[in-house]
Amino acid sequence: MPDEMKPVRADNIRELQEMTAASDTRDYLHAAARQAQRQYDDYELIVDVDAHLQEGRFWDELVEYMDSDVLRYTAQQQLAGGIRAPLINMQPGMSFQALGGRVPHQSGPGEKVEDPATHGHPFAQIVMRGMDSMGVDYQMIFPTAMLHLGMNPMEDIEINMARAYCRWLVEKVLPESPRLLGLVYLPFNDPVESEKIVKEFGGHKQIVGFTICAVRHKPVHHNQYMRLYSMIEETGKPLVFHAGPHWDDPSFSQLNRFISMHALSFVHYNLIHMTNWIINALPERFPKLKVVWIESGLAWIPYLMQRLDHEVLMRQSEAPGLKRMPSEYMQDMFYSSQPMERWDMKMLEATMTKMKADTQLLFASDWPHWDFDPPSSVTTLPFLSEQSKKNILGLNAAKLFNLPVKRMRPHAKDVIAARARHRVS
Amino acid sequence: MPDEQKPVSAGQVRELAEITVTTDSRDYLFAAAKQAQKQYDDYELIVDIDAHLQETRFWPEIIPFMDNDVLRETALQQLKGGIANPLLNSQPGMNFQAMEGRIPHQAGPREKVTNPDKPGAAFVEIMRRNMDFMGVDYQVIFPTALLNLGMNPMEDTELQMARAYSRWLTELVMPQDPRLIALLYLPLNSVEECERMVKEYGANPQIAGFTICSVRNKPVHHNQYMRLYRMIEETGKPLVFHAGPFWGDPSFAQLNRFISMHALSFVHYNLIHMTNWVINALPERFPKLKLVWIESGLAWIPYLMQRLDHEVLMRQSEAPGLKRMPSEYMQDMYYSSQPLERWDMKYTEATFEKIKADTQLLYASDWPHWDFDPPASITTLPFLSEQAKKNILGLNAAKLFNLPVKRVRPRAADVMAMRGPERIS
Amino acid sequence: MPDVIVAKASSFPDPGRKVFDVGGTEFGVFKLGGQFYAWENRCPHLDGPACQGKILPCATEAVNEDKTSRGREFSKTDMNVVCPWHGFEFDIRTGRHPTNNAVRLRAVKMRVEGDDIVVSLRD
Numbered sequence: 001m002p003d004e005m006k007p008v009r010a011d012n013i014r015e016l017q018e019m020t021a022a023s024d025t026r027d028y029l030h031a032a033a034r035q036a037q038r039q040y041d042d043y044e045l046i047v048d049v050d051a052h053l054q055e056g057r058f059w060d061e062l063v064e065y066m067d068s069d070v071l072r073y074t075a076q077q078q079l080a081g082g083i084r085a086p087l088i089n090m091q092p093g094m095s096f097q098a099l100g101g102r103v104p105h106q107s108g109p110g111e112k113v114e115d116p117a118t119h120g121h122p123f124a125q126i127v128m129r130g131m132d133s134m135g136v137d138y139q140m141i142f143p144t145a146m147l148h149l150g151m152n153p154m155e156d157i158e159i160n161m162a163r164a165y166c167r168w169l170v171e172k173v174l175p176e177s178p179r180l181l182g183l184v185y186l187p188f189n190d191p192v193e194s195e196k197i198v199k200e201f202g203g204h205k206q207i208v209g210f211t212i213c214a215v216r217h218k219p220v221h222h223n224q225y226m227r228l229y230s231m232i233e234e235t236g237k238p239l240v241f242h243a244g245p246h247w248d249d250p251s252f253s254q255l256n257r258f259i260s261m262h263a264l265s266f267v268h269y270n271l272i273h274m275t276n277w278i279i280n281a282l283p284e285r286f287p288k289l290k291v292v293w294i295e296s297g298l299a300w301i302p303y304l305m306q307r308l309d310h311e312v313l314m315r316q317s318e319a320p321g322l323k324r325m326p327s328e329y330m331q332d333m334f335y336s337s338q339p340m341e342r343w344d345m346k347m348l349e350a351t352m353t354k355m356k357a358d359t360q361l362l363f364a365s366d367w368p369h370w371d372f373d374p375p376s377s378v379t380t381l382p383f384l385s386e387q388s389k390k391n392i393l394g395l396n397a398a399k400l401f402n403l404p405v406k407r408m409r410p411h412a413k414d415v416i417a418a419r420a421r422h423r424v425s
Numbered sequence: 426m427p428d429e430q431k432p433v434s435a436g437q438v439r440e441l442a443e444i445t446v447t448t449d450s451r452d453y454l455f456a457a458a459k460q461a462q463k464q465y466d467d468y469e470l471i472v473d474i475d476a477h478l479q480e481t482r483f484w485p486e487i488i489p490f491m492d493n494d495v496l497r498e499t500a501l502q503q504l505k506g507g508i509a510n511p512l513l514n515s516q517p518g519m520n521f522q523a524m525e526g527r528i529p530h531q532a533g534p535r536e537k538v539t540n541p542d543k544p545g546a547a548f549v550e551i552m553r554r555n556m557d558f559m560g561v562d563y564q565v566i567f568p569t570a571l572l573n574l575g576m577n578p579m580e581d582t583e584l585q586m587a588r589a590y591s592r593w594l595t596e597l598v599m600p601q602d603p604r605l606i607a608l609l610y611l612p613l614n615s616v617e618e619c620e621r622m623v624k625e626y627g628a629n630p631q632i633a634g635f636t637i638c639s640v641r642n643k644p645v646h647h648n649q650y651m652r653l654y655r656m657i658e659e660t661g662k663p664l665v666f667h668a669g670p671f672w673g674d675p676s677f678a679q680l681n682r683f684i685s686m687h688a689l690s691f692v693h694y695n696l697i698h699m700t701n702w703v704i705n706a707l708p709e710r711f712p713k714l715k716l717v718w719i720e721s722g723l724a725w726i727p728y729l730m731q732r733l734d735h736e737v738l739m740r741q742s743e744a745p746g747l748k749r750m751p752s753e754y755m756q757d758m759y760y761s762s763q764p765l766e767r768w769d770m771k772y773t774e775a776t777f778e779k780i781k782a783d784t785q786l787l788y789a790s791d792w793p794h795w796d797f798d799p800p801a802s803i804t805t806l807p808f809l810s811e812q813a814k815k816n817i818l819g820l821n822a823a824k825l826f827n828l829p830v831k832r833v834r835p836r837a838a839d840v841m842a843m844r845g846p847e848r849i850s
Numbered sequence: 851m852p853d854v855i856v857a858k859a860s861s862f863p864d865p866g867r868k869v870f871d872v873g874g875t876e877f878g879v880f881k882l883g884g885q886f887y888a889w890e891n892r893c894p895h896l897d898g899p900a901c902q903g904k905i906l907p908c909a910t911e912a913v914n915e916d917k918t919s920r921g922r923e924f925s926k927t928d929m930n931v932v933c934p935w936h937g938f939e940f941d942i943r944t945g946r947h948p949t950n951n952a953v954r955l956r957a958v959k960m961r962v963e964g965d966d967i968v969v970s971l972r973d
């Protein structure tokens with residue numbers, strides 16, 4: 001073998017470690033930064049309308065903000081006793097999101113942060129790492145553990161948690177960076193408290209909308225909510241339905257694997273709330289209220305559009321408030337992109353056409369959840385025009401949430417370079 | 426005005442009466458016969474794989490076939506006391522299908538027959554009328570009232586009803602007309618009884634398959650059913666899931682209109698059973714078992730295909746029996762066409778392609794239910810080839826159910842000519 | 851680019867894995883049953899770092915002769931590497947996803963020379 005063909009010991013070899021729950025977000029998302037560099041670094045604005053915090057790490061701070069001293073004390077004692085999400089109606093033993101450790105970021109963040117005194121709140125530090133690596137200008141953050149709170153039979157827990165979370169957000173987290181945005185959690189079991197919380201936090205610049213966590217059994221068309229919707233309509237900020245998992249309906253208890261429940265139940269509550277919303281003609285009652293549907297993918301939208309369109313013309317007397325077809329009202333609403341069903345591009349294209357993705361679709365990462373989508377989930381779609389990609393990745397959200405179209409994120413190559421020396425995995 | 430433009434009293438003016446619940450099926454479906462004549466009278470075979478009987482009129486014939494004397498006597502006494510659907514867990518006061526009389530045929534049939542006293546004859550005559558007027562060669566009949574029986578807490582009621590209905594069908598009704606075929610109701614709450622019934626009736630040439638009424642909370646992947654599925658697989662006849670309405674789950678109790686519940690719940694149980702069927706890899710365990718899904722329209726199929734495809738590659742360890750994508754298994758299954766969502770032709774076309782309608786779609790009328798589809802629902806689809814229409818309207822079913830491809834229905838022209846002089850409405 | 855020696859074969863546990871970045875090209879070298887395999891550290895799903903995930907036996911549906919299921923069991927023979935981004939699993943020997951064989955990792959040319967693991971990287 002001639003000398004120049006002989007294998008060499010390269011000096012630029014770096015061994016990369018396994019990803020774990022303790023991995024640094026910047027390493028975890030290194031591949032995303034490379035995608036950003038290749039695919040969308042020149043886009044003016046990337047907005048991620050749904051990212052989460054795994055509150056386990058920050059719960060003790062949140063609890064401090066609870067108004068009720070009795071509940072606060074209870075929560076503190078539960079924390080001290082090793083209960084990680086105090087007062088929350090979750091079943092930790094039924095949590096399979098992280099796939100038995102196969103998807104470690106879901107169980108994080110266990111990573112180290114810089115000194116908060118000089119680098120800011122640890123939560124903000126971690127979120128900023130994610131944003132910079134994915135190449136995101138603005139990110140809307142939402143608490144995972146509160147997704148089920150609507151099912152908590154102790155109504156005062158929902159109210160107290162909602163306020164504590166909002167206060168923690170606006171007092172501790174949002175001041176850290178103008179790139180962080182939040183949504184008010186509406187304690188929907190109590191319409192009066194929901195109205196109060198809209199008044200109290202609705203004017204905050206970085207609070208860009210109001211969330212109903214969809215997993216709940218309070219019908220959204222009930223008269224008790226009409227004043228709340230009027231108030232929200234007046235703020236000009238959207239009402240956001242956030243889907244979640246639920247396994248408790250008798251019919252769902254037939255599903256014997258997490259994947260089955262997850263596939264169906266996120267969509268299930270959307271189907272119910274959207275159907276009630278339309279059939280009871282709320283779009284006619286609140287024509288200026290903007291509605292957003294988050295985290296159920298897209299495939300359910302044409303399904304429900306077609307199913308409702310099919311029935312309303314036959315049963316007019318049961319939905320007499322409607323002046324247009326259900327699909328037309330649904331085409332006026334906004335949808336988050338994640339988890340985007342990308343297996344059948346033809347079907348996805350038909351879906352995006354049907355839902356008017358060009359103007360109505362909003363990129364969401366859902367980071368750091370197991371089924372998160374990086375921005376490349378949009379940029380690599382073969383049927384979208386450059387303009388559509390830009391709309392979906394940021395411009396639609398800028399319009400909806402009234403954000404300046406002005407780059408705030410660092411350039412991908414700088415992000416990669418800054419981390420290069422410290423990269424472990 | 427010239428003379429020939431003056432209005433004249435025509436000799437052939439006929440006044441048509443309002444259509445009511447006592448209207449003769451032939452008048453009710455006269456327009457369908459006209460469609461048959463114009464659109465598909467030359468097709469060799471039309472098979473309707475789902476039509477119903479409104480049993481109220483026939484319960485007195487069915488009840489005597491119940492084996493158990495205690496239940497039989499109970500049912501007879503209930504009948505006498507004015508309970509129209511004895512032993513059934515239906516809520517007559519929550520029945521809005523007929524839309525408060527707007528759709529009379531849903532509340533029938535109260536039309537006159539030639540031979541009212543001969544057992545089974547009235548039923549056969551009425552079915553024959555609608556078959557002839559819709560231009561259908563074979564019709565699969567199924568009892569409406571049994572659709573919710575899976576939720577009946579009295580297990581013996583389910584199995585007694587199942588047996589009584591099957592005996593009524595096979596002993597009294599079907600021998601009177603070879604164009605009627607049926608699916609055997611499986612009392613799935615008693616698996617051994619199901620097996621017995623498959624043995625007893627599986628060879629009957631007019632029993633075309635076996636039905637699981639979907640509205641139930643028994644998981645279809647449970648080990649107890651494996652022997653049953655194997656037996657059915659060996660008969661070569663398909664296993665058919667028949668959807669139905671249900672308002673009982675806590676989440677569904679939020680829906681405040683029948684239309685809302687109807688739009689979602691028919692699909693709901695399909696979603697659950699299909700998800701369990703696929704995720705637990707039953708297609709791999711019973712590769713020759715043919716599956717049919719009836720009465721949920723088509724829009725849900727691409728939705729579920731995309732949703733499951735999206736999740737299985739990520740969560741392999743939760744569905745490890747799968748060797749192909751969920752959508753591929755689903756493309757091997759059969760679907761009934763009704764209630765066909767025909768509002769957005771572009772998306773309907775995409776759906777047809779996705780489910781391989783050419784070979785997998787089976788026309789169903791669901792007559793006499795409020796949302797029935799005449800065969801014209803298929804023939805008028807602008808994107809289908811003639812061959813595809815023929816397949817969907819009959820040839821696919823002929824293959825699946827092993828029916829001879831040979832016209833047995835009368836000509837549309839003859840049908841109309843015969844009724845002509847007697848037509849009232 | 852000339853062939854590159856990346857590690858000592860004897861430094862691998864069995865089953866075991868090391869992931870390398872050579873001038874921006876990332877790949878994983880795996881040892882299983884005495885054999886070595888090398889795959890690009892790029893998931894066919896969304897380009898995630900597939901080789902840097904957990905190494906686990908492949909889960910199977912344990913179906914009995916009569917078609918009943920005993921539930922799930924780990925395979926005694928097949929080992930997967932799991933992409934830590936979203937959980938796609940790949941057979942270490944074939945690089946293929948167990949559910950859909952068309953979904954797979956791209957192979958990296960690799961050989962063992964003496965105790966050297968040598969890879970040929972495309973420029």
Ligand code: FES
Binds near residue numbers: 896898
């Ligand atoms: S990128 Fe590997 S599983 Fe998604």
